[in-house]
Amino acid sequence: MLTHLTSSFGFAPLVPVWVLITLGFIALALCVYALFHRTKGAFFRLAAITSVLVWLAGPQRLHESWHMLPETALLVVDQSPSMSLGQRAALAQQAEHLLADEKKQGLSLRTVTVRNSGHDGTRLFDALDQAAADIPSDQFAGAILLTDGQVADTPQTLPEKLTLTAADSSKTTLPLHVILPAKGEESDRRLRVLQAPPYAIVGQPATVRVQADDSGPGTAKGTPATLTVRVNGDAPFTLPIKTGTPQDIEIPASHPGQILVSLAVSPLEGEVSSLNNQTVTRMNGIRDRLRVLLISGTPNQGERVWRRLLKADPSVDLIHFTILRPPDKDDGTPLSDLALIAFPVRELFQEKIDQFDLIILDGFENQNILPPSYLRNIANFVRKGGGLLLTAGPEFVGPGTLQDTAVGDILPAHVPLDGSMVEQAFRPRLTAEGQNHPVTAALPGAPTPGTGAQTDTAQTITGQWGPWYRSLKPSSTHGQTLLSGPDNAPLLVLDRVDQGRVALLLSDQIWLWSRGEGGGGPQAELLRRISHWLMKEPELEEEQLTAQDEGGVLTVTRRSATGSTPATVTVTAPDGQTHPLALSPVEADKTASSPSPVKNGITTGHMQAEQAGIWQVDDGSHKAFAAAMPPDPQEFTDIRATASRLASLSTASGGGVFWTGAPAQAPSLKLVNGSSFHGTDWAGFPHRNAHVVTGRTATPLLPAWLMLIVSLGLLFVGWWREGRS
Secondary structure, eight states: OOEEEEEEEEEOOSSOHHHHHHHHHHHHHHHHHHHHTTOTTHHHHHHHHHHHHHHHTOEEEEEEEEEEOOEEEEEEEEOSGGGGSTTHHHHHHHHHHHHHHSOOTTEEEEEEEEOOOTTSOOOHHHHHHHHHTTSOTTTEEEEEEESOSOOTTOOSSOOGGGEEEOTTSOEEEOOEEEEESSSSOOOEEEEEEEEOOSEEETTSEEEEEEEEEEESTTOOTTOEEEEEEEETTSOOEEEEEETTSOEEEEEEOOSSEEEEEEEEEOOOTTOSOSGGGEEEEEEEEEOSSEEEEEEESSOOTHHHHHHHHHHTOTTEEEEEEEOOSOGGGOOOOOGGGOOOOOOOHHIIIIISGGGOSEEEEESOOOTTSSOHHHHHHHHHHHHTTOEEEEEOOGGGGSTTOGGGSGGGGGOSEEOOSSSOEEOSOBOOEEOHHHHHSTTTTTOTTOOOTTOSOSSOOTTSOOSSSOOBOOEEOOSEEOSEEEEEOGGGOEEEEEEEETTEEEEEESOSOTHHHHTTGGGOOOHHHHHHHHHHHHTTOGGGOSEEEEEEEETTEEEEEEEESSSOOOSEEEEEOTTSOEEEEEOEEEEOOOOSSOOSOOEEEEEEEEEEOOSSSEEEEEOSSOEEEEEOOOSOTTTTTOOOOOSTTTHHHHHHHTOOEEEOTTTTOOOEEEEEOSSOOBOSSEEEEEOOOOEEEEEEEEEESSOHHHHHHHHHHHHHHHHHHHHTO
């Protein structure tokens, strides 16, 4: 630290100040009296007395010794993801070392590193404010930003830490210098998604609006470019576009579930990077208003359950009919006197049957209500891709049973007419297939495998789901049995028929769960899953292959209700290269009743996937797609090294903008006086004169012997002047 000496003047009176004031007034009064009587020499006598009074006031020269404190400047180093592009990180590191190694007399450089930009872009000024708060205000000299210029929190005016207010309310500024790790302003082309719907209706095109923008020196709006579009694993197609102009693209939604759209624009010559020339947007393919036809054979407790479930789903259009007066109940009442709606048999089962996605027959007893041709239409409806759900009760084994019609040919179970009705308390149980099938896996409150009884009296029922009291015992089944009833007999059976699906629930008492019987059960969730499986919702498929890309790691999951999952899948990168990926089984948690892990038909694998674009996974029969999203979209919106955001602030502060070039160079640092703080190769900071006073000394300004001579001399002159009168 430097030592400085400064001097000033002060007084150390030899007598009290009031004595000096009194003597001064007396001397002045005597002088006025003498002048009034025209006495010569009065002024010389007054001067003599004044010299004595000045000496008695004790004038002194004061001396202070200072230790100058070093001034501190902040070096804020940007290490956000955009600084990893090209040679920026290396150039910035070289410039940082040059600044740190330079000998700066009286100036201390404190380095602050900003690494994680989060999801709000790079925030250097927040870091500057926090670091400056730890520096005494009279020692803070200014700041240097070592960055590519992509700063998200750039203020409109200079930060308060760089503005000084003097005692007279005038304001001065501390310099803000900017060092950019590049040779000069860079050019870039970026692709933006202006509008993309989160959902797309299957069978209808979705509109995505994009725009390509050029920025930097030498760029202009309206430059022709080519846009390449790829939907999932489909072949890409190209469109001509112009930069700076929004472009609408029609994206086909061919299937329900996730739809990944990869968009890439042709590169700009000389641009800094093509990283933001491409992007991926996600949409979810959904069906437009699923149409469900619910036919209740007779009024029953369960039809309210169905209505509540289907009416609560906003994506479902429900048509519900309850047959109140079957043909065998004819009592001779004229049709004109009946307040019943005629059942639109022809309209529903011939003219508009293909408009439905799902038909639910709840306790339906035919009894010649539907002619054989309409029943064949139902069977054909399923074979062409529709869904059919039956809940079976006593009517299923009575006269007119659907098993003896064309519908019986597509049912997954056959129930004999005699001895198949079981009326006793039992709790539904998950079968081995049911534990892995998405329709029933992880249902709330599912009984633990291997516990409880299959058949109990009302007094000794154990388990976690509430009891039912009636079921049908089939003689044969095909398909997948997910729930079992008394004596392990099938209770819920699912099956695929050509392009369609069928579900058969061999009991009409699931409504008891909604009433809380014996603790109730997941009635609404189970019926929802069955209905959505019949309508081919992707998340309920028995055989699933999914892929997810997070943080540059691709995670592939294969799920099978049968447990027969492949050991290896093929991964295709966005550039077309293929890689094998081995899958490992995932074991379920151990339970008290199952000491060994339970196989759940799930295998998974992981691999690095840092390449941008759509990754495709294929197991031979299923395909899945994944794409990584940028960790901070704002950080990579504009990836140029540019001074455009910071130049105005730097100029307003008196600072400078410097380009490091290649190899990297850095401006020399110095302390300067004045308002200009930069040159072509140097960056300056003002002298703040921060110091600590280490000592004070005082010396008399007027020696006593000198004042005695002056006073006597003035008195002699006054006496001599008076004697000449």
